[in-house]
Amino acid sequence: MLTSNHAHSQHQWLTSDCSNNIELFLLPIILLPGGRQRLKIIDAKHLALISRVLKKQCPLVMALTHSNGEGLYPWGILVEVTNFSQTKEGFLTIDIHAQQMVALLGCHQAEPHRWLCRIEASDHWSPPAPVTQSTHLNPTQLNPIQAKNGSQTGSSLNQKTTYIDEHQNQYVKQLKSLFKAQPLRAELYTETYFSQLEWVVARLIEQLPLPSQAQKEFLKPNSFQHVVHFLNTLLKISDPN
Known part of the structure:
Protein backbone atom coordinates (compact mmCIF):
# COMPACT_ATOMS: atom_id res chain seq x y z
CA MET A 1 0.00 0.00 0.00
CA SER A 122 -15.36 23.21 -8.90
CA ASP A 123 -18.52 22.46 -6.94
CA HIS A 124 -20.38 19.66 -8.64
CA TRP A 125 -23.80 18.34 -7.65
CA SER A 126 -26.39 20.06 -5.51
CA PRO A 127 -29.07 17.63 -4.29
CA PRO A 128 -32.58 18.76 -5.28
CA ALA A 129 -34.04 18.29 -1.79
CA PRO A 130 -33.77 21.14 0.74
CA VAL A 131 -31.37 20.68 3.63
CA THR A 132 -33.17 19.70 6.82
CA GLN A 133 -31.95 18.58 10.21
CA SER A 134 -31.97 14.97 8.98
CA THR A 135 -29.78 15.80 5.97
CA HIS A 136 -27.11 17.87 7.71
CA LEU A 137 -23.75 16.14 7.62
CA ASN A 138 -22.03 14.86 10.70
CA PRO A 139 -18.59 13.20 10.81
CA THR A 140 -20.02 9.69 10.50
CA GLN A 141 -22.03 10.61 7.39
CA LEU A 142 -19.30 12.17 5.28
CA ASN A 143 -18.65 10.78 1.84
CA PRO A 144 -15.25 9.02 1.45
CA ILE A 145 -13.16 12.01 0.43
CA GLN A 146 -14.69 14.30 3.07
CA ALA A 147 -14.16 11.73 5.80
CA LYS A 148 -10.55 11.16 4.78
CA ASN A 149 -9.61 14.81 4.73
CA GLY A 150 -11.84 16.01 7.57
CA SER A 151 -13.09 18.93 5.53
CA GLN A 152 -16.18 19.79 3.52
CA THR A 153 -14.55 22.73 1.76
CA GLY A 154 -14.90 22.44 -2.02
CA SER A 155 -16.51 19.01 -1.84
CA SER A 156 -17.77 18.03 -5.28
CA LEU A 157 -20.63 16.06 -3.73
CA ASN A 158 -21.41 19.32 -2.02
CA GLN A 159 -21.97 20.12 1.64
CA LYS A 160 -25.29 18.36 2.07
CA THR A 161 -26.30 14.75 1.64
CA THR A 162 -29.66 13.42 0.51
CA TYR A 163 -30.60 9.96 1.67
CA ILE A 164 -32.17 7.18 -0.38
CA ASP A 165 -35.95 7.00 -0.11
CA GLU A 166 -38.26 4.15 -1.07
CA HIS A 167 -38.66 5.55 -4.58
CA GLN A 168 -34.89 5.34 -5.16
CA ASN A 169 -34.27 1.87 -3.73
CA GLN A 170 -33.97 0.58 -7.29
CA TYR A 171 -30.80 2.65 -7.59
CA VAL A 172 -29.26 0.66 -4.75
CA LYS A 173 -30.42 -2.68 -6.17
CA GLN A 174 -28.92 -1.79 -9.55
CA LEU A 175 -25.61 -0.69 -8.02
CA LYS A 176 -25.32 -3.80 -5.86
CA SER A 177 -26.00 -5.89 -8.96
CA LEU A 178 -23.20 -4.07 -10.81
CA PHE A 179 -20.82 -4.59 -7.90
CA LYS A 180 -21.69 -8.31 -7.84
CA ALA A 181 -20.93 -8.54 -11.56
CA GLN A 182 -17.63 -6.67 -11.13
CA PRO A 183 -16.12 -8.05 -7.89
CA LEU A 184 -12.60 -6.77 -8.61
CA ARG A 185 -13.91 -3.23 -8.80
CA ALA A 186 -16.24 -3.67 -5.85
CA GLU A 187 -13.36 -4.75 -3.62
CA LEU A 188 -11.74 -1.34 -4.10
CA TYR A 189 -14.56 0.16 -2.02
CA THR A 190 -13.54 -0.62 1.54
CA GLU A 191 -16.36 1.68 2.63
CA THR A 192 -19.74 1.96 0.93
CA TYR A 193 -22.50 4.55 1.32
CA PHE A 194 -25.63 2.91 -0.04
CA SER A 195 -27.89 5.17 2.01
CA GLN A 196 -26.52 8.34 0.38
CA LEU A 197 -28.20 9.31 -2.87
CA GLU A 198 -25.30 11.30 -4.34
CA TRP A 199 -22.79 8.49 -3.72
CA VAL A 200 -25.05 5.82 -5.24
CA VAL A 201 -25.91 7.97 -8.27
CA ALA A 202 -22.24 8.74 -8.91
CA ARG A 203 -21.28 5.06 -8.83
CA LEU A 204 -24.12 4.21 -11.24
CA ILE A 205 -23.01 6.85 -13.72
CA GLU A 206 -19.46 5.47 -13.59
CA GLN A 207 -20.43 1.83 -14.09
CA LEU A 208 -23.54 1.72 -16.27
CA PRO A 209 -22.80 1.22 -20.00
CA LEU A 210 -23.74 4.77 -21.00
CA PRO A 211 -22.68 6.70 -24.09
CA SER A 212 -19.55 8.75 -23.44
CA GLN A 213 -21.31 12.01 -24.29
CA ALA A 214 -24.07 11.32 -21.75
CA GLN A 215 -21.47 10.62 -19.05
CA LYS A 216 -19.64 13.84 -19.90
CA GLU A 217 -22.85 15.81 -19.43
CA PHE A 218 -22.96 14.58 -15.82
CA LEU A 219 -19.52 16.03 -15.12
CA LYS A 220 -21.03 19.49 -15.49
CA PRO A 221 -21.77 21.51 -12.34
CA ASN A 222 -25.38 21.49 -11.15
CA SER A 223 -26.32 18.49 -13.31
CA PHE A 224 -27.74 16.44 -10.42
CA GLN A 225 -31.45 16.79 -11.28
CA HIS A 226 -30.66 15.91 -14.89
CA VAL A 227 -28.85 12.78 -13.69
CA VAL A 228 -31.75 11.67 -11.49
CA HIS A 229 -34.25 12.18 -14.31
CA PHE A 230 -31.98 10.23 -16.67
CA LEU A 231 -31.66 7.32 -14.23
CA ASN A 232 -35.40 7.27 -13.57
CA THR A 233 -35.99 6.97 -17.31
CA LEU A 234 -33.25 4.37 -17.80
CA LEU A 235 -34.40 2.21 -14.89
CA LYS A 236 -38.08 2.80 -15.73
CA ILE A 237 -38.86 4.41 -12.40
CA SER A 238 -42.02 6.52 -12.34
CA ASP A 239 -41.77 10.09 -11.15
CA PRO A 240 -43.08 10.07 -7.55
CA ASN A 241 -44.77 13.42 -8.20
Whole structure:
Protein backbone atom coordinates (compact mmCIF):
# COMPACT_ATOMS: atom_id res chain seq x y z
CA MET A 1 0.00 0.00 0.00
CA LEU A 2 1.23 3.46 -0.89
CA THR A 3 1.79 5.50 2.24
CA SER A 4 2.51 9.21 1.94
CA ASN A 5 1.06 12.63 2.52
CA HIS A 6 0.01 12.65 -1.12
CA ALA A 7 -3.66 13.46 -0.52
CA HIS A 8 -2.80 16.26 1.90
CA SER A 9 -0.34 17.82 -0.53
CA GLN A 10 -2.90 17.59 -3.34
CA HIS A 11 -5.49 19.50 -1.37
CA GLN A 12 -2.99 22.19 -0.42
CA TRP A 13 -2.79 22.94 -4.13
CA LEU A 14 -6.53 23.67 -4.10
CA THR A 15 -6.51 26.13 -1.22
CA SER A 16 -5.87 28.99 -3.65
CA ASP A 17 -8.22 29.97 -6.45
CA CYS A 18 -6.24 28.08 -9.04
CA SER A 19 -3.11 25.95 -9.35
CA ASN A 20 -0.47 26.04 -12.07
CA ASN A 21 1.07 23.34 -14.24
CA ILE A 22 -0.92 20.36 -12.98
CA GLU A 23 -0.15 17.07 -14.71
CA LEU A 24 -3.08 15.72 -16.74
CA PHE A 25 -3.77 12.01 -17.17
CA LEU A 26 -5.83 11.74 -20.38
CA LEU A 27 -8.06 8.66 -20.19
CA PRO A 28 -11.52 7.87 -21.63
CA ILE A 29 -12.82 7.03 -18.15
CA ILE A 30 -15.51 8.78 -16.13
CA LEU A 31 -14.91 9.02 -12.38
CA LEU A 32 -16.84 11.24 -9.97
CA PRO A 33 -15.85 12.19 -6.41
CA GLY A 34 -15.56 9.10 -4.24
CA GLY A 35 -15.05 6.83 -7.25
CA ARG A 36 -12.28 4.25 -7.41
CA GLN A 37 -10.61 2.46 -10.30
CA ARG A 38 -7.70 0.07 -10.85
CA LEU A 39 -5.60 0.79 -13.93
CA LYS A 40 -2.97 -1.26 -15.70
CA ILE A 41 -0.24 1.05 -16.99
CA ILE A 42 1.04 -0.29 -20.31
CA ASP A 43 1.78 2.80 -22.37
CA ALA A 44 5.27 4.26 -21.84
CA LYS A 45 3.94 7.84 -21.73
CA HIS A 46 1.52 6.93 -18.94
CA LEU A 47 4.27 5.12 -17.04
CA ALA A 48 6.46 8.24 -17.26
CA LEU A 49 3.56 10.39 -16.05
CA ILE A 50 2.81 8.20 -13.02
CA SER A 51 6.52 8.03 -12.18
CA ARG A 52 6.76 11.84 -12.16
CA VAL A 53 3.67 12.20 -10.00
CA LEU A 54 4.75 9.61 -7.42
CA LYS A 55 8.34 10.82 -7.28
CA LYS A 56 7.44 14.50 -6.85
CA GLN A 57 4.20 13.85 -4.89
CA CYS A 58 2.49 16.38 -7.10
CA PRO A 59 -1.22 16.60 -7.93
CA LEU A 60 -2.72 14.56 -10.75
CA VAL A 61 -5.91 15.33 -12.66
CA MET A 62 -7.67 12.82 -14.86
CA ALA A 63 -9.13 14.50 -17.92
CA LEU A 64 -10.91 13.74 -21.18
CA THR A 65 -10.44 14.92 -24.74
CA HIS A 66 -13.36 15.98 -26.91
CA SER A 67 -14.77 13.19 -29.05
CA ASN A 68 -13.49 14.93 -32.19
CA GLY A 69 -9.97 15.02 -30.71
CA GLU A 70 -9.88 18.82 -30.67
CA GLY A 71 -8.77 19.97 -27.24
CA LEU A 72 -9.71 18.93 -23.73
CA TYR A 73 -13.07 18.70 -22.01
CA PRO A 74 -13.35 21.67 -19.61
CA TRP A 75 -13.75 19.60 -16.41
CA GLY A 76 -11.54 16.98 -14.83
CA ILE A 77 -11.19 15.12 -11.55
CA LEU A 78 -8.35 15.40 -9.04
CA VAL A 79 -7.27 11.85 -8.21
CA GLU A 80 -5.03 10.24 -5.62
CA VAL A 81 -2.91 7.17 -6.31
CA THR A 82 -3.69 5.01 -3.27
CA ASN A 83 -1.86 1.80 -4.17
CA PHE A 84 0.44 0.37 -6.79
CA SER A 85 1.78 -3.08 -7.61
CA GLN A 86 3.28 -5.10 -10.43
CA THR A 87 1.56 -7.81 -12.44
CA LYS A 88 3.15 -11.17 -13.28
CA GLU A 89 3.78 -9.77 -16.75
CA GLY A 90 5.75 -6.89 -15.27
CA PHE A 91 3.16 -4.15 -15.83
CA LEU A 92 2.43 -1.50 -13.21
CA THR A 93 -1.08 -1.38 -11.77
CA ILE A 94 -2.35 1.57 -9.76
CA ASP A 95 -5.49 2.21 -7.73
CA ILE A 96 -6.87 5.72 -8.03
CA HIS A 97 -9.40 7.48 -5.81
CA ALA A 98 -11.35 10.38 -7.32
CA GLN A 99 -11.44 13.33 -4.95
CA GLN A 100 -12.44 16.73 -6.31
CA MET A 101 -14.02 18.00 -9.51
CA VAL A 102 -11.94 20.78 -11.06
CA ALA A 103 -12.28 23.22 -13.94
CA LEU A 104 -9.39 23.12 -16.41
CA LEU A 105 -7.89 26.52 -17.21
CA GLY A 106 -5.10 27.50 -19.56
CA CYS A 107 -4.19 23.98 -20.72
CA HIS A 108 -1.13 23.53 -22.90
CA GLN A 109 0.81 20.64 -24.38
CA ALA A 110 4.29 20.84 -22.86
CA GLU A 111 5.61 17.85 -24.82
CA PRO A 112 4.15 15.53 -27.49
CA HIS A 113 2.50 13.32 -24.86
CA ARG A 114 2.40 15.63 -21.86
CA TRP A 115 -0.37 18.07 -20.98
CA LEU A 116 -0.25 20.64 -18.18
CA CYS A 117 -3.02 22.86 -16.94
CA ARG A 118 -4.06 25.41 -14.37
CA ILE A 119 -7.04 24.24 -12.32
CA GLU A 120 -9.57 25.57 -9.87
CA ALA A 121 -11.83 23.61 -7.55
CA SER A 122 -15.36 23.21 -8.90
CA ASP A 123 -18.52 22.46 -6.94
CA HIS A 124 -20.38 19.66 -8.64
CA TRP A 125 -23.80 18.34 -7.65
CA SER A 126 -26.39 20.06 -5.51
CA PRO A 127 -29.07 17.63 -4.29
CA PRO A 128 -32.58 18.76 -5.28
CA ALA A 129 -34.04 18.29 -1.79
CA PRO A 130 -33.77 21.14 0.74
CA VAL A 131 -31.37 20.68 3.63
CA THR A 132 -33.17 19.70 6.82
CA GLN A 133 -31.95 18.58 10.21
CA SER A 134 -31.97 14.97 8.98
CA THR A 135 -29.78 15.80 5.97
CA HIS A 136 -27.11 17.87 7.71
CA LEU A 137 -23.75 16.14 7.62
CA ASN A 138 -22.03 14.86 10.70
CA PRO A 139 -18.59 13.20 10.81
CA THR A 140 -20.02 9.69 10.50
CA GLN A 141 -22.03 10.61 7.39
CA LEU A 142 -19.30 12.17 5.28
CA ASN A 143 -18.65 10.78 1.84
CA PRO A 144 -15.25 9.02 1.45
CA ILE A 145 -13.16 12.01 0.43
CA GLN A 146 -14.69 14.30 3.07
CA ALA A 147 -14.16 11.73 5.80
CA LYS A 148 -10.55 11.16 4.78
CA ASN A 149 -9.61 14.81 4.73
CA GLY A 150 -11.84 16.01 7.57
CA SER A 151 -13.09 18.93 5.53
CA GLN A 152 -16.18 19.79 3.52
CA THR A 153 -14.55 22.73 1.76
CA GLY A 154 -14.90 22.44 -2.02
CA SER A 155 -16.51 19.01 -1.84
CA SER A 156 -17.77 18.03 -5.28
CA LEU A 157 -20.63 16.06 -3.73
CA ASN A 158 -21.41 19.32 -2.02
CA GLN A 159 -21.97 20.12 1.64
CA LYS A 160 -25.29 18.36 2.07
CA THR A 161 -26.30 14.75 1.64
CA THR A 162 -29.66 13.42 0.51
CA TYR A 163 -30.60 9.96 1.67
CA ILE A 164 -32.17 7.18 -0.38
CA ASP A 165 -35.95 7.00 -0.11
CA GLU A 166 -38.26 4.15 -1.07
CA HIS A 167 -38.66 5.55 -4.58
CA GLN A 168 -34.89 5.34 -5.16
CA ASN A 169 -34.27 1.87 -3.73
CA GLN A 170 -33.97 0.58 -7.29
CA TYR A 171 -30.80 2.65 -7.59
CA VAL A 172 -29.26 0.66 -4.75
CA LYS A 173 -30.42 -2.68 -6.17
CA GLN A 174 -28.92 -1.79 -9.55
CA LEU A 175 -25.61 -0.69 -8.02
CA LYS A 176 -25.32 -3.80 -5.86
CA SER A 177 -26.00 -5.89 -8.96
CA LEU A 178 -23.20 -4.07 -10.81
CA PHE A 179 -20.82 -4.59 -7.90
CA LYS A 180 -21.69 -8.31 -7.84
CA ALA A 181 -20.93 -8.54 -11.56
CA GLN A 182 -17.63 -6.67 -11.13
CA PRO A 183 -16.12 -8.05 -7.89
CA LEU A 184 -12.60 -6.77 -8.61
CA ARG A 185 -13.91 -3.23 -8.80
CA ALA A 186 -16.24 -3.67 -5.85
CA GLU A 187 -13.36 -4.75 -3.62
CA LEU A 188 -11.74 -1.34 -4.10
CA TYR A 189 -14.56 0.16 -2.02
CA THR A 190 -13.54 -0.62 1.54
CA GLU A 191 -16.36 1.68 2.63
CA THR A 192 -19.74 1.96 0.93
CA TYR A 193 -22.50 4.55 1.32
CA PHE A 194 -25.63 2.91 -0.04
CA SER A 195 -27.89 5.17 2.01
CA GLN A 196 -26.52 8.34 0.38
CA LEU A 197 -28.20 9.31 -2.87
CA GLU A 198 -25.30 11.30 -4.34
CA TRP A 199 -22.79 8.49 -3.72
CA VAL A 200 -25.05 5.82 -5.24
CA VAL A 201 -25.91 7.97 -8.27
CA ALA A 202 -22.24 8.74 -8.91
CA ARG A 203 -21.28 5.06 -8.83
CA LEU A 204 -24.12 4.21 -11.24
CA ILE A 205 -23.01 6.85 -13.72
CA GLU A 206 -19.46 5.47 -13.59
CA GLN A 207 -20.43 1.83 -14.09
CA LEU A 208 -23.54 1.72 -16.27
CA PRO A 209 -22.80 1.22 -20.00
CA LEU A 210 -23.74 4.77 -21.00
CA PRO A 211 -22.68 6.70 -24.09
CA SER A 212 -19.55 8.75 -23.44
CA GLN A 213 -21.31 12.01 -24.29
CA ALA A 214 -24.07 11.32 -21.75
CA GLN A 215 -21.47 10.62 -19.05
CA LYS A 216 -19.64 13.84 -19.90
CA GLU A 217 -22.85 15.81 -19.43
CA PHE A 218 -22.96 14.58 -15.82
CA LEU A 219 -19.52 16.03 -15.12
CA LYS A 220 -21.03 19.49 -15.49
CA PRO A 221 -21.77 21.51 -12.34
CA ASN A 222 -25.38 21.49 -11.15
CA SER A 223 -26.32 18.49 -13.31
CA PHE A 224 -27.74 16.44 -10.42
CA GLN A 225 -31.45 16.79 -11.28
CA HIS A 226 -30.66 15.91 -14.89
CA VAL A 227 -28.85 12.78 -13.69
CA VAL A 228 -31.75 11.67 -11.49
CA HIS A 229 -34.25 12.18 -14.31
CA PHE A 230 -31.98 10.23 -16.67
CA LEU A 231 -31.66 7.32 -14.23
CA ASN A 232 -35.40 7.27 -13.57
CA THR A 233 -35.99 6.97 -17.31
CA LEU A 234 -33.25 4.37 -17.80
CA LEU A 235 -34.40 2.21 -14.89
CA LYS A 236 -38.08 2.80 -15.73
CA ILE A 237 -38.86 4.41 -12.40
CA SER A 238 -42.02 6.52 -12.34
CA ASP A 239 -41.77 10.09 -11.15
CA PRO A 240 -43.08 10.07 -7.55
CA ASN A 241 -44.77 13.42 -8.20
